[in-house]
Amino acid sequence: MKINSLLFVNKNHADYLYMADLLKEAHVSTDLQVEWASSYKEALKLMAEKYYDIYLFDYELGRYNAIDLLEQTQVSRIRDDTSEPLPVIIIGEQEDNQIILKALQSGASDFIAKRCLSRERLYKVLYRAYEKYQLRRTLDLQRQSLERVNTELLHKNKEIQSFYYTLSHELKTPLTSAREFVSIMLDGLAGNINDTQQKYLNYVKESCDQLSYCINDLLDATRLDTGKLEIRRAPCELQEIIDHAILSRQTVAEEKQIKLVVTLPRHLPLVDVDIKRIRQVMINLLDNAIKFTPNGGKIIIKAGIDKEALMISVTDTGRGIPKEHQNYIFDRLYQVRIDDTSKEVGLGLGLNICRELIKLHGGKIWVDSTINQGSTFYFTLPLAQKPIETH
Amino acid sequence: MKKIMIVEDDKFIVDALTARLKASGYQVFYALDPVIGLSIIVKEKPDVVLLDLNMPAGGGFLMAERVMRHPDLGPTPFIVLTASKLPQSRHKAAELGIKYFIEKPFESEELLATIRECLCENTTTDDSQVAN
Secondary structure, three states, rough: OOOOEEEEOOOOOOHHHHHHHHHHHHOOOOOOEEEEEOOOOHHHHHHHHHHOOOOEEOOEEEEEHHHHHHHHHHHHOOOOOOOOOEEEEEEOOOOOOOHHHHHHHHHHHHEEEEHHHHHHHHHHHHHHHOOOOHHHHHHHHHHHHHHHHHHHHHHHHHHHHHHHHHHHHHHHHHHHHHHHHHHHHHHEEEEOHHHOOOOOOHHHHHHHHHHHHHHHHHHHHHHHHOOOOOOEEEEEEHHHHHHHHHHHHHHHHOOOOOOEEEOOOOOOOOEEHHHHHHHHHHHHHHHHHHHHHOOOOOEEEEEEEEEEOOOOOOOEOOOOHHHHHHOOOOOOOOOOOOOOOOOOOOOHHHHHHHHHHHHOOOOOOOEEEEOOEEEEEEEEEOOOOOOOOOO | OOEEEEEOHHHHHHHHHHHHHHHOOOOOEEEEOOHHHHHHHHHHOOOEEEOOOOOOOHHHHHHHHHHHEEEEEEOOOEEEEOOOOOOHHHHHHOOOOOOOEEOOOEEEEEHHHHHHHHHHHHHHHHHHHHHO
16 A cells, blocks of 8 residues: 555645655655645646545635635545545644544544644654545445445345236236136036046146146245235134134045044134234145145144244144255255155245244244154244233 | 126136126126226126226226216226235225225136125115115
8 A cells, every 4th residue: 555646735835845855755655746736726626637645735725725625625526436535634733623623524534733744743644544545435435336236136126026926917817717717617607517527627727726826835935035025913813724724625635535633722812923824824734744644644733832822733644754854844945855756746835935924923833753654843823912820 | 687897808817707707697798908998887887897907008997096086987896806916906906995806816606706795785885875
């Protein structure tokens, strides 16, 4: 770090010569270029033309003073890549506290009284001001660049979000007509259909629903990612959430002869949750359990108070999750593939969405699993009211 | 026979809805864009309008506002039927006083139940106006 150029603003030529000598003697740098401006106007002109490493302003500049000049350079934004004030040192007749304060407030780096000017002092003051300016300028440029990146990222975030909304809309529109035409045929509105046709049409309808869930999951995952998913909490009963989930998955479970068992203690306190979102979590966990439980298996849903939360568990009699995978199953797009013949459906977003939704409610979700015996998923939900302590 | 107007730019969805609604005993009109939609609503004065949102010419909401402000039309009940998941869509519907909002893909039972509810409510409102 070397000071190579300096602008001295002073109306007296003899003072300039004296300063030039002093600077030479102070050994500021071997090839220091000192330029002189003899007036306020000339100083502004020179400063608009080029940058100097450092500036020395005499306080008295005739009609104006150094502070006027300082303020004017700020207004003209003489160095416009940064809003940091230029490294200006003001030289005054004496140490007048009011002038010093005003100078510093206007952005001067330092103030020296003429009678204190020495080679050593000058060297120190110049380099301190120069270093401070360089650091502040670098910091400011970095801040500006971070701000630019931040704005860009926010913009990209918005674009991604909007892309997914459009994608979801565009995918669902044809899906809607496909599904509705199938429903119309199934309801016999387009003429009689035979049993095989009915069976196949039901498959199409289910596939449409599967696609629709995938699209919703995709959109939810993006909204969770970009922090755009908001939850609306209200007190509600767990029973209602579980009933809703069971009702919506009963048929699928029955097809695999899977028994759904719910054992809830009486008088459970209300939970403070976004009912739609917790239903979604419950359905996701139930779907998962049904998917991995072989025909004729069993799924048990339990609940109980755990400290200041309600803990819900979903236990299946499926193939279990290997220990080494248990930490990752809540990560996005993570699916445990035990053998290549296992046909997994879904995007692998379900458990990730569950975790994020439970997190948004301030709860926890985890799994306990034994190979070939089954898995239990646990999650906690906040209570609408703190439990009354009994003594 | 109750009149139902469909304003929806997807012809397949219009055809599906028409088949379903006709089978349920409604008289069905439709328009594939909001401008034509408005002129049919003015002419036919439907009992319920099924409204898509993402459409050309300002979309469904703009047409709904025009219908609501139209001097020749009384209160017209709307059911929004959209594939849009944008939270703003729901807010805007609420702002306009449209309380029926169905997401696509929809269950036909839900749609038909909502239409019945909407018709029923509107009839009650008319009666209370007469009573007053």
